Amino acid sequence: MEETIATKQEIRELKHRHSARLLSQPGVSGVGVEKDDKGEYVLAVHLDSDDSEGLKLLPDKIEGYSVKYIKSGPFRKLRANNEK
Amino acid sequence: MAVKFLVRIKYPDNQIPDGDRLPREVNGYPVDVEQVGTFRRFMPPSSGAAPAMTMPDPRKKIRPAQPGCSIGFKDPNNQIIMAGTFGALVSKGTKRFILSNNHVIADENNLPLGSSIFQPGFLDAGNPPNNGPIAKLTKFIPLVPGTVTNKVDGAIAELNNKNLATNSVLFIGPPKGKTAGEIDMVVHKFGRTTGFTVGRITSVETDVSVQYDAGVVNFQDQIIIVGLGAQPFSASGDSGSLILERSTNKAVALLFAGSSTHTIANHIKDVLSALSVTLTL
Numbered sequence: 413m414e415e416t417i418a419t420k421q422e423i424r425e426l427k428h429r430h431s432a433r434l435l436s437q438p439g440v441s442g443v444g445v446e447k448d449d450k451g452e453y454v455l456a457v458h459l460d461s462d463d464s465e466g467l468k469l470l471p472d473k474i475e476g477y478s479v480k481y482i483k484s485g486p487f488r489k490l491r492a493n494n495e496k
Numbered sequence: 497m498a499v500k501f502l503v504r505i506k507y508p509d510n511q512i513p514d515g516d517r518l519p520r521e522v523n524g525y526p527v528d529v530e531q532v533g534t535f536r537r538f539m540p541p542s543s544g545a546a547p548a549m550t551m552p553d554p555r556k557k558i559r560p561a562q563p564g565c566s567i568g569f570k571d572p573n574n575q576i577i578m579a580g581t582f583g584a585l586v587s588k589g590t591k592r593f594i595l596s597n598n599h600v601i602a603d604e605n606n607l608p609l610g611s612s613i614f615q616p617g618f619l620d621a622g623n624p625p626n627n628g629p630i631a632k633l634t635k636f637i638p639l640v641p642g643t644v645t646n647k648v649d650g651a652i653a654e655l656n657n658k659n660l661a662t663n664s665v666l667f668i669g670p671p672k673g674k675t676a677g678e679i680d681m682v683v684h685k686f687g688r689t690t691g692f693t694v695g696r697i698t699s700v701e702t703d704v705s706v707q708y709d710a711g712v713v714n715f716q717d718q719i720i721i722v723g724l725g726a727q728p729f730s731a732s733g734d735s736g737s738l739i740l741e742r743s744t745n746k747a748v749a750l751l752f753a754g755s756s757t758h759t760i761a762n763h764i765k766d767v768l769s770a771l772s773v774t775l776t777l
Contacts, residue, residue, distance in 0.1 A: 431703045435714065441704060442702050442704040443703050444703060445699055446698050456698075458720075483757075484755050484757050487706045487754060487755055488706065488707045488753060488755070490689075490730055491580050491733065491735045492619055492733030493576055493578045494576075494578070494619055
């Protein structure tokens, strides 16, 4: 089946519908609107690592839209600290 | 004979975390470290060209303090020695404030209003500390862990004296207004740890979960940046840095979180509006 090109607004709405559920899964640190290598809008899911347990549960597509998985987390505040 | 490392900024030994220090010798040869700044291609001289700038050291005591330099609080419990980055000079009426993150100058909602903010932060001040108070914590946007959605990690501290800080970001100069971030926009910043870096925005609407001392805090519609040239855009200590569009020097975002590969920042419009201040231009 030929893939249709998603608009930014479609991916934005897809994110709104699925962001909270995806972020509650272990190993998922971010869900956003990004572009893929071809410059098309996709749902991007940021992962703590690429061997996250949760990754096994994550689908290649959501509502028929492609999902781009990125190993980027975990995300932390960026303060420099030395505990005494 | 020695092995020579050329570094952008040479820091005193006691300011470098144990794991980050260069070796004292390589294959039996002693090591020498020289500060050389950032290498750039040579430009043909033109009329009115500005002289080459050396990279400033953001961890030093700087007066007047400039955005990009190290700042922080004094932990009332004497447990944490920390540093973050002074992001921008902001105004409300005739009052002038330093802008940074809640977790940099309000310790995640924990610091009482009126607490002193120091430049540099105590992590950079040496022992005995060579720093001093420049402002007092005035307002922070509470960080709320759990399922609540947050928009910004921001706080302001009013200058003790208007001459104690300027609006000119180290190495970059004053912001020329503000603009909305966009995917593929090239941006730059100057921060306390990684200094001057350049990156590209990959998203302006990403929901993220960020680990804080108080737990996981969720943020909605954040900006994601990756460094150019396979260099990280930020590291621990850069929190609070102002991120500007590289081609215009318009402010885009306030850096507050990230990983070794990705940087996360609040939209500057959201930060300024939540704190009811404007950039001092």
